[in-house]
Amino acid sequence: MHYSSLLPDVLKIADAASEKVLHVYQSDFKVRLKADQSPITAADEASHEIILNGLKSISQDIPVLSEEGADIAWGERKGWQRFWLVDPVDGTKDFTQRTGEFTVNIALIEFGEPVLGVVTAPALKEAYWGAKGEGAFKRDRTGKIHRIRVATPKEEVRVLASKNHLNPETRAFIDALGPHEMIQAGSSLKFCRIAEGHADIYPRLGPTSEWDTAAGHAILLAAGGTVNKLNGEPLTYGKEDLLNPHFVASGR
Structure with missing residues (x-):
């Protein structure tokens, strides 16, 4: 196609x-x-x-x-x-x-x-x-x-978090990254901010549905980024359960 x-x-x-x-x-x-x-x-x-x-x-x-x-x-x-x-x-x-x-x-x-x-x-x-x-x-x-295009990250990684869904698990993941700058954005704009090089990583350790992420995911992939489950495998779609597992979206 x-x-x-x-x-x-x-x-x-x-x-x-x-x-x-x-x-x-x-x-x-x-x-x-x-x-x-x-x-x-x-x-x-x-x-x-x-x-x-x-x-x-x-x-x-x-x-x-x-x-x-x-x-x-x-x-x-x-x-x-x-x-x-x-x-x-x-x-x-x-x-x-x-x-x-x-x-x-x-x-x-x-x-x-x-x-x-x-x-x-x-x-x-x-x-x-x-x-x-x-x-x-x-x-x-x-x-x-x-x-x-996604950016090459600097020493201080720019981390995206949801304005409405920053839970303790996500906070702990972010803290473990070391020096970082927190950036907040709503909706699928988080994927787009990474795709255009304005942020580096978006961990989502909370519930999302397939329709929440798919379009931003496609754009990020096309811009050179990745969206993977916590085990490192790519996030996929078309499952019986429409809820996504936890994932990390990132640039380079």
Whole structure:
């Protein structure tokens, strides 16, 4: 599959979803709780519909798994060799707290590997994308596009941590790294910050779901980074259990 031919269309879909998400963000929106007690807003639902319809229009034969449409039985999913993995609004807490650090995530998974990813940050007016063999890119708030690459770490490693999920296990992991600078970021922007060379490592020793990480993971891989489980094996997708194991994302 030629990923470069898919990227422009996927970016357009993400931009359309981002526009709708930003419209809700700038309104007096209401927050509801789903059955698992996680928050949801009209932005999540509208973005899901735009992305689902958009992806079906460009790839009728590739199924879609979205956070807002995750009730697809394992008996059906386990046969998927290639599928889209979507988080319509990643960082709903950042959205409801109005920090601006929420994203729209679209990834393509092939045989467990994230091979294409698009992440847009509607409030920051930034977009990131990358694909296997194609490199990684950023569109800044002026509309200028830059090729991005992970950095060579300095003596003091720059460590990313979640603003909302810095637990004792993650704190202990970070302390064991020695001299470091702490950088905080929301949602999948943590992967993007490493991909563009603004940070070096992101340990996540807490719960995440596959749709939270896949798009940022694909971009980081395309920028020369890695995302591995604590045993050193690559983080993979398309499991029966949609929760990720603990992992470490890093640059060089």
